[in-house]
Amino acid sequence: MAGDDKESPKDKSPVGGRGSPQPGAYPEHIPAIEASTSDDDGNYWSDSASDLTSLASSITNYVYENGRRYHSFRQGKYFLPNDEEEKDRLDLVHHIFTLILNGRYHLAPLRNPQNILDLGTGTGIWALDVADLYPSASVIGNDLSPIQPVFVAPNTQFVIEDFEEEWVYSENKFDFIHARTLSGSVKDWPQLLARAYKHLKPGGYVELHEAPIWCWSDDDSLEPDSPLVKYLSIIEQESSKQGRSLNICHKLKEWMEEAGFEDVQQKIYKVPWGPWPKDPHLKEIGRYQYVNAIESVDSYGLALLTRGAGYSEDEAKIFTAVVKNQLRNKSLHVYNLVYVIWGRKPQTG
Numbered sequence: 001m002a003g004d005d006k007e008s009p010k011d012k013s014p015v016g017g018r019g020s021p022q023p024g025a026y027p028e029h030i031p032a033i034e035a036s037t038s039d040d041d042g043n044y045w046s047d048s049a050s051d052l053t054s055l056a057s058s059i060t061n062y063v064y065e066n067g068r069r070y071h072s073f074r075q076g077k078y079f080l081p082n083d084e085e086e087k088d089r090l091d092l093v094h095h096i097f098t099l100i101l102n103g104r105y106h107l108a109p110l111r112n113p114q115n116i117l118d119l120g121t122g123t124g125i126w127a128l129d130v131a132d133l134y135p136s137a138s139v140i141g142n143d144l145s146p147i148q149p150v151f152v153a154p155n156t157q158f159v160i161e162d163f164e165e166e167w168v169y170s171e172n173k174f175d176f177i178h179a180r181t182l183s184g185s186v187k188d189w190p191q192l193l194a195r196a197y198k199h200l201k202p203g204g205y206v207e208l209h210e211a212p213i214w215c216w217s218d219d220d221s222l223e224p225d226s227p228l229v230k231y232l233s234i235i236e237q238e239s240s241k242q243g244r245s246l247n248i249c250h251k252l253k254e255w256m257e258e259a260g261f262e263d264v265q266q267k268i269y270k271v272p273w274g275p276w277p278k279d280p281h282l283k284e285i286g287r288y289q290y291v292n293a294i295e296s297v298d299s300y301g302l303a304l305l306t307r308g309a310g311y312s313e314d315e316a317k318i319f320t321a322v323v324k325n326q327l328r329n330k331s332l333h334v335y336n337l338v339y340v341i342w343g344r345k346p347q348t349g
Contacts, residue, residue: 113175124148213246261343
């Protein structure tokens with residue numbers, strides 16, 4: 001794991017599968033991940049390791065496609081499902097991000113924040129943990145889907161709203177605005193950041209946690225014509241047709257600065273898709289990310305494949321099954337990147 005402010009004599013700029021297309025410029029000075037030569041994790045790539053068990057949902061008034069449940073409010077703006085299986089995956093993502101940040105929920109240097117907004121809160125797990133971390137703060141989480149817990153701490157509130165519409169909150173209200181994994185859900189990032197700037201108090205922080213929906217390998221174990229690269233290329237193409245690119249991370253720092261934020265900081269982390277790294281911390285992250293990567297194939301792919309790419313439901317499920325089978329190959333040493341970017345609204349803003 002490495003920040004973008006570190007250099008190494010072994011730095012290289014790999015691509016996803018020797019010459020395949022990639023989302024934006026690969027960040028410089030990211031050291032390669034050394035793979036372990038041990039086979040201690042040989043059984044980890046079994047089918048059972050990828051399963052997230054879930055209960056059947058009793059919630060109604062949703063849209064059902066491809067055997068998955070999707071939101072109905074502002075239907076189609078968010079292409080990932082919101083069923084129990086996806087809620088389990090989102091909670092797993094929260095654990096992965098917390099591991100990446102060594103137990104922290106943010107990197108911005110907050111001081112006794114009183115009003116916090118979590119954009120696209122999902123299951124609300126980040127908002128709940130931060131409300132517990134800052135018990136004197138009022139934490140609001142918004143989302144298109146009402147999948148958050150009903151009974152929450154008194155300083156937590158969940159609301160159903162579209163953060164791409166005008167915000168109902170007063171200007172200069174929040175000490176901290178947080179957003180995580182919104183890639184593919186935002187049509188106009190500069191506008192979103194401008195709204196965050198408007199509704200932050202002077203001296204308040206915005207922080208984004210985003211990952212390109214792409215992967216790379218440092219040892220050329222990912223072939224450019226592989227099912228995985230084809231899958232990633234298709235879903236980026238289909239999401240971009242709707243004006244919601246999955247791969248905007250390399251632009252976020254610049255957009256934040258253009259919105260008026262100062263002291264903008266960025267850290268970039270490598271996240272392996274499996275327990276193959278030699279480094280113990282990366283190996284632990286990889287165990288969880290392996291499950292998330294496989295579960296994400298259907299979550300990100302099914303709607304995009306069947307709504308715009310011309311796949312039938314059966315064809316899409318066969319294709320995603322092939323991709324997931326490739327991910328279970330323990331000789332595949334791939335990883336994605338996680339960007340953490342934060343900036344401060346000027347005291348005079």
